[in-house]
Amino acid sequence: MTTTEQAEPAPAEDGAYAPVQTEETVTALRVTGTIPAWLDGRYVRNGPNPIGAIDPATFHWFMGDGMVHGVRLRGGRAEWYRNRWVRSADAAKALGEARPASAGVSVAANTTVIGHAGTTLALVEAGGACYALSDTLETLGVWDARGTLPGGGYTAHPKLDAVSGELHAISYRFDRPGLAQYTVVDPRGTVRRAVDVPVAGSPLIHDMGLTQRHVVVLDLPIEFDLPRAMRAVGVPEPLIRSGARVASRMIGRVPISGRLADLAASRLRNGDMPYSWSPEHPSRLGVLPREAPGAAVRWFEIPRCFVFHVLGAYDEVDDDGRATAVVVDGVRYDKAFDEDLHGPDGASTRLTRWRLDLVTGAVLETTVDDRQQEFPRIDERFIGRPYRHGWSTGLMQDGTGRVDDRILAHDLVAGTTTSHSLGEGVEVGELVFVPSSPDAEEADGVLMGFVHDRTTGADRLELRDAGTLEPVAQVHLPVRVPHGFHGNWLPA
Template sequence: MDGDARLNAYLAGNFAPVRSEDDLDLTVTGEIPAGLRGALYRIGPNPQFEPRDPNHHWFAGDGMVHGFYLADGKATYRNRYVRTPRWELEHAAGRSLFGTFGNPMTTDPAVMGQDSGVANTNIVWHAGRLMALEEGHAPFEMAPDTLDSVGYVQAYRGRTTAHPKIDPATGEMVWFGYGVGDAPLSAGMSYGVTDATGQVVRRDDFQAPFASMVHDFMVTENHVLFPVLPLTGSLERAMRGLPPFAWEPEKGSFVGVMRRDADVSTIRWFNTGACYVFHPMNAWEADGKLYADVMRYDQAPLFPKADGSPGEKSAARLVRWTFDLSGASDAIREEPIDDLDGEFPRLDERFATRAYRHGWYAADPTNGKTIKQSAIAHLDFATGRRQVYELTGGDLTSEPVFTPRTADAPEGDGWVTAVVWRAGENRSDLLVFEAQDVAKGPVAVAQLPRRVPFGFHGNWVSF
């Protein structure tokens, strides 16, 4: 199914869902490195049925996991729906029942108040569990080999983030939740910690300056940073038939900073001008300051204004935010790092929360203010060198994911994997690059006979 662009752009082209669940042996050209053994798991929205909401949003489709399994130079592929309670209810009914983001105005009364989780945004491995994540519900466990749905991990007791951070030194998974509380689209937030064994050892609630879509956050060795930016949530607005989430720049931008071992009452709110960040690359601390490298938009893309009118086109660029913990000012200092539009920044996760040297991201070499990226970029912060591998023919790339050559290899020594949509053939490939030489092109390509729809995030798990 390729959808109908007249109905909704998020149901057309490579945004459109694929509804078959398949197991495929892939044709490989080049040579998959012998040391690359494991799976790249990717996840994205894939509506099971035509959405009932004419304003269906990309972020609101049912989750589908795509597993690329590599070993001994061979590649196989498997995809499965995340069978959430919402998926099961709609599957039994044979039609869509829930509105976008659970909007009660566009939800079938028969399922009002039922779990509307879609588990479609990120997929992570922690403490022996493969978990599909989204922003409004607890993690949903999947079997790593079969991709069978296991169910919610009940220990999280409610909303969690799609973007936890795993501390490479302690093995802890640090996370947050937003929209926490009895009322949907509230300003309530949570801060949580899961220890290296998978036990949730902390969950504390606090109030943000206003209700915001807090897609991601930053963690350093000793601190957490909660960005509350003016992509606002409003139940009252939604009940009037206006957007549940909308751009309200007059509210400004805030980042709450707290020590990881402190009480949430100690959060200090820093501020900057109106902007939006979906994803940071990394954050770290030194000499009484916190640093965060983030993909910053002048305004949130993909969402309308509060009156329902379309938002302006906007693209992200990598900038560095500095927070002076010893200073009297709560202003965030900002400096540009790169002049290329991009998204989905990643790093060698063994250096997450610490000072680092290497980063990768999906890029738009045309600087065309689009969410569609046609290149993969590597930045070496020590030398200032940027390498770019550009796709041609309208091909577009997913998030690039780094895998170290060995557990103790130097930072950035390894491979980058990315799923690419081949526009002219309307199918997808898995590409493997030498991580510090992406410009020379892939060392291996695993070819799919069909496409993988545009999704969000992925992570590598070594076997």
């Protein structure tokens, strides 16, 4: 059974990135294999999906309106598939719906979707408003941690401490240069701690690291690009050229007015992304004790690079229980948003480890796996603790258009990586690990995520055994799911 709500068509991007223009509810989904009976909940994933017309010359894929896709699994069955636009103020207006004005900046809430304190949350960064969703993915309203979230914005990558149940985050706003914000949201959904952390300029901080004692802040060389933002809001080019040098000097020193920030966000909703590679910006990782003031952050210079996503982090401790080093694993980019201004395509990536010595101040950078990859994930019960296993999506393209994406399974103790193909032409999104029980051994469970088969044009929810990478089940979707960002399993 299928029900559909439709918006005006938008020009398609290529292939599996092309937006869909219908909201659908599909029941009685066909399944190949056997869905484990212990899976009772929803797989949900967020991503860009522009409403209405876009300009291909300026459109940046990261900036499209948010659309959340979900599949409900229970009792060995796939009960439904749903997709819904996240109703930010601007998205609701584009859909012709009356919505109350949002708090914060109304950019597209398109980056991830999580569950916390009994609520499903569609999240975005850079000061954008986040939204609470119903179990069936309808937008309920702005989420601001019960009015306790300072500044109105949040992050796309909070980290859940599985022991305390607290949600840790490093947030940033392009109109608050020189500062990031560290917040801790308690299990009831209220902010119990918020401190400002000094950073250089106005960096893009997409992710963070969390250990049992510290948070890790990424201060890296992608930075707010004021001339690009000025173009986006319609400033004439002669004024941009004459003011660009002064504007560049102002970035990191002078806050941007709230009116300009709101106008820029509205115009940028389905347009250009006002961040670019900044070679003058430092490359460094900050280590801040969890309960210390923001000024206590300690910086470690690393070789020039950018990191969108952290696999994991943990403390090394001595026999007396003192932390002597912080270990951080993440996907390293040599450079990003430099020549290609429409996305991170063509960038060189590798899974990398940084060991930050808290005693000597030394940094050791080593390559864990040098294959092209993204979307690293661990068993999230081990966030902040030493872990052995991690998984990422291997982006295997040979430059001729041939696609053979892989699942890469990393054994961080043995120092080995297993590569598994889902077949030529299969494009793999992010895969999340779901343990078979709350007390299951690490890597005892399934990997889950959307994949797209270029040869047939079909999409499916793929379930793989996390240990062997062999198929467990496939939920076949009669509709297309455009490539997107981050997904999670939300238990019932």
